[in-house]
Amino acid sequence: MVTTIALLGAGRIGKVHAKAIAEDKRARLVAVADAMAPAAAAIAEATGAAVMTIDAIEADGSIDAVIICTPTNTHADLIERFARAGKAVFCEKPVDLDVARARACADVVREVGGRVMLGFNRRFDPHFLAVRAAIDDGRIGDVEMVTIVSRDPGPPPAEYIKVSGGIFRDMTIHDFDMARFLLGEEIATVSGTASVLVNPEIGELGDYDSASLVLATASGRQCVISNSRRAAYGYDQRIEVLGSLGSVSAENQRPVSIEIANKDGYTRPPLHDFFMTRYTAAYAAEISAFIDSIENDTAPSPSIEDGLMALALADAAVRAVKEKKTIAVG
Amino acid sequence: MVTTIALLGAGRIGKVHAKAIAEDKRARLVAVADAMAPAAAAIAEATGAAVMTIDAIEADGSIDAVIICTPTNTHADLIERFARAGKAVFCEKPVDLDVARARACADVVREVGGRVMLGFNRRFDPHFLAVRAAIDDGRIGDVEMVTIVSRDPGPPPAEYIKVSGGIFRDMTIHDFDMARFLLGEEIATVSGTASVLVNPEIGELGDYDSASLVLATASGRQCVISNSRRAAYGYDQRIEVLGSLGSVSAENQRPVSIEIANKDGYTRPPLHDFFMTRYTAAYAAEISAFIDSIENDTAPSPSIEDGLMALALADAAVRAVKEKKTIAVG
Amino acid sequence: MVTTIALLGAGRIGKVHAKAIAEDKRARLVAVADAMAPAAAAIAEATGAAVMTIDAIEADGSIDAVIICTPTNTHADLIERFARAGKAVFCEKPVDLDVARARACADVVREVGGRVMLGFNRRFDPHFLAVRAAIDDGRIGDVEMVTIVSRDPGPPPAEYIKVSGGIFRDMTIHDFDMARFLLGEEIATVSGTASVLVNPEIGELGDYDSASLVLATASGRQCVISNSRRAAYGYDQRIEVLGSLGSVSAENQRPVSIEIANKDGYTRPPLHDFFMTRYTAAYAAEISAFIDSIENDTAPSPSIEDGLMALALADAAVRAVKEKKTIAVG
Amino acid sequence: MVTTIALLGAGRIGKVHAKAIAEDKRARLVAVADAMAPAAAAIAEATGAAVMTIDAIEADGSIDAVIICTPTNTHADLIERFARAGKAVFCEKPVDLDVARARACADVVREVGGRVMLGFNRRFDPHFLAVRAAIDDGRIGDVEMVTIVSRDPGPPPAEYIKVSGGIFRDMTIHDFDMARFLLGEEIATVSGTASVLVNPEIGELGDYDSASLVLATASGRQCVISNSRRAAYGYDQRIEVLGSLGSVSAENQRPVSIEIANKDGYTRPPLHDFFMTRYTAAYAAEISAFIDSIENDTAPSPSIEDGLMALALADAAVRAVKEKKTIAVG
Structure with missing residues (x-):
């Protein structure tokens, strides 16, 4: 059917x-x-x-x-x-x-x-899935510290910023979901800082373009998220998980993997410059998972509750930065 | 239409x-x-x-x-x-x-x-195309030495070997074409060696499973081809071109680009284990180029003459190994 | 003389x-x-x-x-x-x-x-010096975000923990100094989290073995520090600086740079397992700089004031974690 | 004593x-x-x-x-x-x-x-020693194919070329020794090509500046050597050994291991530009081995016979190129 x-x-x-x-x-x-x-x-x-x-x-x-x-x-x-x-x-x-x-x-x-x-398409990226599989297979022992670097090639137009809900609800929300996907335990607190380093217009709209957040779980597992609206070298998407027995990381993807060596050194081309080309496989895989869920009558994942949790973390981040406090997530 | x-x-x-x-x-x-x-x-x-x-x-x-x-x-x-x-x-x-x-x-x-x-699908691989583009753009100066490493994950069955025409006509033929694609000058001579290191059955059929060839053009440009029917770590496909101003190389492709670090070191997964998954993009691109050629009424490339040249090089390789001589290509 | x-x-x-x-x-x-x-x-x-x-x-x-x-x-x-x-x-x-x-x-x-x-020997590491030189040469534009990963191969004995002053004064102090060395502006605030994930004994002594800190300057420059007392793969010392025009990073150093590829993948040996072998060149260079300062009668750097600043940051980190607040540095 | x-x-x-x-x-x-x-x-x-x-x-x-x-x-x-x-x-x-x-x-x-x-100082390079150790430990199975890339940053002056004995006796001689060190079996034949691509003066002196050689042992093990007197990116010294169970390789060494990423891509600095800085550790280790040999009254290695074998291979290479034949080594 x-x-x-x-x-x-x-x-x-x-x-x-x-x-x-x-x-x-x-x-x-x-x-x-x-x-x-x-x-x-x-x-x-x-x-x-x-x-x-x-x-x-x-x-x-x-x-x-x-x-x-x-x-x-x-x-x-x-x-x-x-x-x-x-x-x-x-x-x-x-x-x-x-x-x-x-x-x-x-x-x-x-x-x-x-x-x-x-x-949350990134859960379906083959490289991030392989990171999660390495954790699930016990290859790095107990998860202790997650590091997520997530940077856009350039800032969106001011028009978009206005309706975006702010960097944490628009951009970091993917990273909050990824943190939850990898930490293996719900996030209990959020702290950190955010500022405007890329485009003053973004600040005038009450938003930030650069953010560093620290998440922690009840048992003390930690996650660091580094966000910027500008990375001159492309769409920067890296993940690293430290565990008791080692670490697992996913490197950036590149459209072509050549290297030119000359008197100035060894140069590889920049990264993808657009999330759609970076996550092509992930977009296809998430739709496939949606169809799976319908066909097999299984619970869809990520669920609407996952969406709520990510939103709650975004809210906590807004408060942490503004109130200069470590915020307990509801 | x-x-x-x-x-x-x-x-x-x-x-x-x-x-x-x-x-x-x-x-x-x-x-x-x-x-x-x-x-x-x-x-x-x-x-x-x-x-x-x-x-x-x-x-x-x-x-x-x-x-x-x-x-x-x-x-x-x-x-x-x-x-x-x-x-x-x-x-x-x-x-x-x-x-x-x-x-x-x-x-x-x-x-x-x-x-x-x-x-010759490899001409359409995006990474090898980027190597060629770097040459054409003058980024490495005059081409001097091409190195091609081309190794299969494992040997084909004896039944296949029998009808394959031998390693040079079956496997190296792609490398001959790639050498011509990159050298920018026709190949004048072939020398080298070949032996049976992987599977004695292959030797019994009069074929080789391991080969090292050296090609040269009239002006002295050189190309080395390293072939094996077995690479435990996957389908090994690398290219490097040295020019007067530097070099350009294309690294191997991997299905997932994660790395696990533990007390034993840093480990990345093996390469693709099959030419079809390695060259997925190349296969699509060559059909697209075929349709281009029909639509725009342009000469198809690679042409049947390119096929002849690669075959002639395979014949020369057979003779070079058997006669222990540097063979001039007709 | x-x-x-x-x-x-x-x-x-x-x-x-x-x-x-x-x-x-x-x-x-x-x-x-x-x-x-x-x-x-x-x-x-x-x-x-x-x-x-x-x-x-x-x-x-x-x-x-x-x-x-x-x-x-x-x-x-x-x-x-x-x-x-x-x-x-x-x-x-x-x-x-x-x-x-x-x-x-x-x-x-x-x-x-x-x-x-x-x-502060790390200021003299040739790789970190090259990072700083790239910044000074304007190659990444204005510094925006510094990421420091600093992890020991294994925790010190409890005896040492007792007299160490705690992870921030003993271990992170090097990272605080490196952050100041790279940010180009004094650090104004510290926030973050710390926990005991490696060895409960460390917790019993009132200390932490895992920490994630966020530093910020008055203009909004940010720095993330990720510390652990245990990294199964060796002494992990990485730095990355994002600027308005790009980034510069220093990778980990390895005693030998070979790679073994087999059916399980591509494996490089672990990192150095000891700070003295990792920083051999830095130790020699700092003594040389001390002698320079004497010979040429120039101000020594890093100075005792640099030592005070790093200590103040350590104190701020202790408070940030304990009071769950973003602490302004005196 | x-x-x-x-x-x-x-x-x-x-x-x-x-x-x-x-x-x-x-x-x-x-x-x-x-x-x-x-x-x-x-x-x-x-x-x-x-x-x-x-x-x-x-x-x-x-x-x-x-x-x-x-x-x-x-x-x-x-x-x-x-x-x-x-x-x-x-x-x-x-x-x-x-x-x-x-x-x-x-x-x-x-x-x-x-x-x-x-x-033959390269036998004492820690990275090449680690390659050999990996072979000896059985980590790649039986050795099948050795690839040696050995390129100088730039050609020596004509004065030096005159007394050098030619590229094979002066430069490739190190690679011949390394091939013997890694193949685990004496070399039986030499074939290949050589030409003048870098400096016509070298050709006028009867020498070559670019060479591609193929060595083979009696059992069919193979080695490819790629030499050039010019590599714009530095002193290029790489080794790879393919065995029945996998491969082991030694990458180039770099004075500093930083990477700068910007809109033009990811760039690492060039290699060492001089053999003495590249092989600093090897030079110290060979003298230490010499002293070991005296102290412990053990046979020195590499021996004068190793020197003879490398010279014989150089002679064979001269003939292989000139006579356009695969030369059996005496």
């Missing part, structure tokens, strides 16, 4: 998911909705899906699942609507910028027994 | 090409032929192509091009038939194990003005 | 300094003092120095300088005595475990116009 | 050996001879050795050993004289440019029961 899927939001990430569905024989993209008609039409043409309204998709009993790639402020509403409609839901992070709203949404999902998966 | 393509041979490499066609909007796989009916049927089902006989494909005026993935001893005949039929031809290497037969085939192609591209 | 030097303390670090002096033609080790007679005698025999008491060294007008490698609790007294005696002083870190006592000592040094250099 | 040593030849390599002796407590440099009086005087002053004539050194019964660093054309004579005089001899490679003369010298040494060690 083929799982029929509708895509809500036909922007750049919507296109990525449409492609992933097209390459998975177990599913078919049957509908696409977007406020921008040409965007929806383009995906429809490329995939054979129908352009439909969100209402029509909701009403269509033959559609099994939706993938939500619309603006953040619509996520919680759409999750609730489609969970109530009995459809499986995959939603891009975050559930909402407001943790209370997100929690209310999660309550609805629980009530109606909805199947909701959150788009 | 969409290019219509037929696939001759539905084995493992045929499947790879079928997938590449499916992902390229400019082309459509319309037919597949194979002596093994289930193999053809499987690809037909996955792609919507029709199962047809080779005769029917030849006769079908609506088919623009064929991709030949049948056994080596059929290549020359099929190239001639389909070139005469006015269809564009993509053929896996080699043209034939016998250089005279291959030359005759190339003559026919020339006579009828056929479009024939040879399947 | 040859600078004559006396060594106070003939332990393992004393031996390292004695060797450095022996290899520098501009200086001569003329005296050695140690409460353990055999230790002093061994160095005396190896170098031709005389075994003397500390009092006799102080009284000997022909001795130009002293190198203090005695237990920490004697440092401040000895610095004061020999500064008053008009001798140049090189002292191992820290000045004292108590910042007030250290400050008083620095006051004395200032009063008497003493020449005192502190033993 | 301290071994007393005289140094014959006070050039740059003589200075290196003098320093090694000074740092080894088991030996003392007591005499130095050189046709250039100031050179001898400089080393004498630095070490406390006496300036003496070669005759006087020969006659001095209190001198245990000599280190010969004089021009190549004096090596064989001096080895014979000092072997007859009953002194242990360490001699820089080669024994002589003429293999017959070298063989006669070896005969004399054998007759008089002399102790002669040859200066």
Whole structure:
């Protein structure tokens, strides 16, 4: 049986998911909705899906699942609507910028027994999965300290910053989820610092572009997150986990792995300069996992609760920086 | 206008090409032929192509091009038939194990003005392409010495060795083509050694499993090729080019790029263990280049002449090892 | 003119300094003092120095300088005595475990116009020096974020922990100094966490064995320090500095740089397992710099004030962890 | 008992050996001879050795050993004289440019029961020693293929080329010795090519500046040597050994191991630009081994016979290139 899927939001990430569905024989993209008609039409043409309204998709009993790639402020509403409609839901992070709203949404999902998966794509990156597998296989003993370096090639436009919810809810949220994925224990406290080093405009909007955070679990496991909105050498995504028996790390990915040596030294090309090319395999794998969850009737992971936890950590980070305190996570 | 393509041979490499066609909007796989009916049927089902006989494909005026993935001893005949039929031809290497037969085939192609591209997939590997681009951009000055390390994870079965034409025509042939691709000047001489270090059965069949060759051009540019049928750590594919201003090299590719550090040291996982996973991108890119050549009516590259040159080098290598001499290439 | 030097303390670090002096033609080790007679005698025999008491060294007008490698609790007294005696002083870190006592000592040094250099050997590591040079040469633009990973191969014995002053004054103190060396601006705040993950005995003594700290300067530059008393793969000493135009990093050093590849992957040997073998070149270079300072009558660097600053940061770290607050550094 | 040593030849390599002796407590440099009086005087002053004539050194019964660093054309004579005089001899490679003369010298040494060690310093490089140890420990199984890349930063002056004996006797000779050190079986044949790509003057003198050689043993083990007189990125010295169970390799050494990442990519500094800085540790270790051999009355290694074998391989290489044949080594 083929799982029929509708895509809500036909922007750049919507296109990525449409492609992933097209390459998975177990599913078919049957509908696409977007406020921008040409965007929806383009995906429809490329995939054979129908352009439909969100209402029509909701009403269509033959559609099994939706993938939500619309603006953040619509996520919680759409999750609730489609969970109530009995459809499986995959939603891009975050559930909402407001943790209370997100929690209310999660309550609805629980009530109606909805199947909701959150788009923390990095959990599906083959390299990060291999890090996690090394931990699970006991190859580094007990996890003690996680180090996450996560830096964008360059800052987003001010327009985006305004609606992003701030660096912690927009960018670090992936790192919070990764920390939870690797630490093997819930995070109890957050401390750290943040500042504006890249673009003063970001500071004028009340946000930061550079942050260093320290997370700790109840048993004392630690995680350091280093974020910047600018890395001249590309999209910098590294992970290292120290355990009692050793460490495991995932290096950056490069589009080409050549090296030129001359009188000035040995030079390798810069990293990927865009998250979509860096995480191509991860995007495909997360959609595959979503279909798995539907086909096998298993709990989706990462879940909406994972989304809540990451949001709570973002809130704690905001307070830690502002109040200059180590914040206990609720 | 969409290019219509037929696939001759539905084995493992045929499947790879079928997938590449499916992902390229400019082309459509319309037919597949194979002596093994289930193999053809499987690809037909996955792609919507029709199962047809080779005769029917030849006769079908609506088919623009064929991709030949049948056994080596059929290549020359099929190239001639389909070139005469006015269809564009993509053929896996080699043209034939016998250089005279291959030359005759190339003559026919020339006579009828056929479009024939040879399947030297490595020319399309993004990393090797970047090596070539660095040379073309003048980043290492004049090319002086090329080093190619090319080792299989393990030896093929004796059955395969028997029909392979020997290590130089089967395995080194890719390296000969790569040497020509990088040296920027035709190869004038071949010398070297070969022996049986991996599997005595290979020796009993009159073949070698380990070889070290030195190629030279008229102006004195040099190339070293190191081949083995066994590399315990995976499919080892490295290239380095020394020039007057420096060098450029392409490192091995790995399925996952993690590293585990413990009391025994720092360990990264083995390489790819199969040429198809190593060269996934290259296979797609060569089919794309074939379609480019048809769409834009440009000369296909690598051409059947490139196939002849690689075969001539293989013959020279056989003689160099047997006669213990530096052999001038015809 | 040859600078004559006396060594106070003939332990393992004393031996390292004695060797450095022996290899520098501009200086001569003329005296050695140690409460353990055999230790002093061994160095005396190896170098031709005389075994003397500390009092006799102080009284000997022909001795130009002293190198203090005695237990920490004697440092401040000895610095004061020999500064008053008009001798140049090189002292191992820290000045004292108590910042007030250290400050008083620095006051004395200032009063008497003493020449005192502190033993922050890592500033002289050729790799870290190259990191600093890259910054000074403008190759990474403005410094924004420093990352220091500093992990010991294994925890010291409980006996040592008791007198060490705690992880921040004993181990992190080097990282505090390195942070100041690289940030280009004084550190204004410290936050972070620490815990006992390696050895419960360390916790029972009121100390930590694992720590993650975040430092920030007034302008918002940040530094992350990751410390552990245990790294199964060796003595882990890495530095990375992110700037507006790029980053510069110093990798770990290895005793041998071979790599073995087999069916289990690619393995490089572990790191150095001891700080003395890791920092061999740095130890020699710092003594050379001390002699430079004497010969050229230039201000010694790192100075006793650098020692005070590092101590103040250690105190701030203790408070940050205990009070769960971001601590402003005095 | 301290071994007393005289140094014959006070050039740059003589200075290196003098320093090694000074740092080894088991030996003392007591005499130095050189046709250039100031050179001898400089080393004498630095070490406390006496300036003496070669005759006087020969006659001095209190001198245990000599280190010969004089021009190549004096090596064989001096080895014979000092072997007859009953002194242990360490001699820089080669024994002589003429293999017959070298063989006669070896005969004399054998007759008089002399102790002669040859200066193939690379055998003592810690990284290459670790490669050999990995082989000896069975970590890569049976040795099959050795790859040696050995390239100088830039060509020597024409004056040097004239007296060097040609690239194979001057430069490749080290690689021949290393091949023997690693192959575990004598080399039976040599083939390959050589040309002039770097400096036409070298060609006018009848020599080559670029060479690719293939060596083979009787059982079929293979070795590839890649030589160039120019590598813009520094002194390139790499070794890789493929065995039945895997491979072991030694990477290049770098003066500093930093990496700068910016918009142009990731850049590490060039390699060492001089063999003396690259092989500092090896030079010290070979002198230490020489002293070991004297102290423990064990056979010196590498021996004069090792010197003969390397010379014979150089002769074979000259013929292989000139006669365009695979040459059997006598």
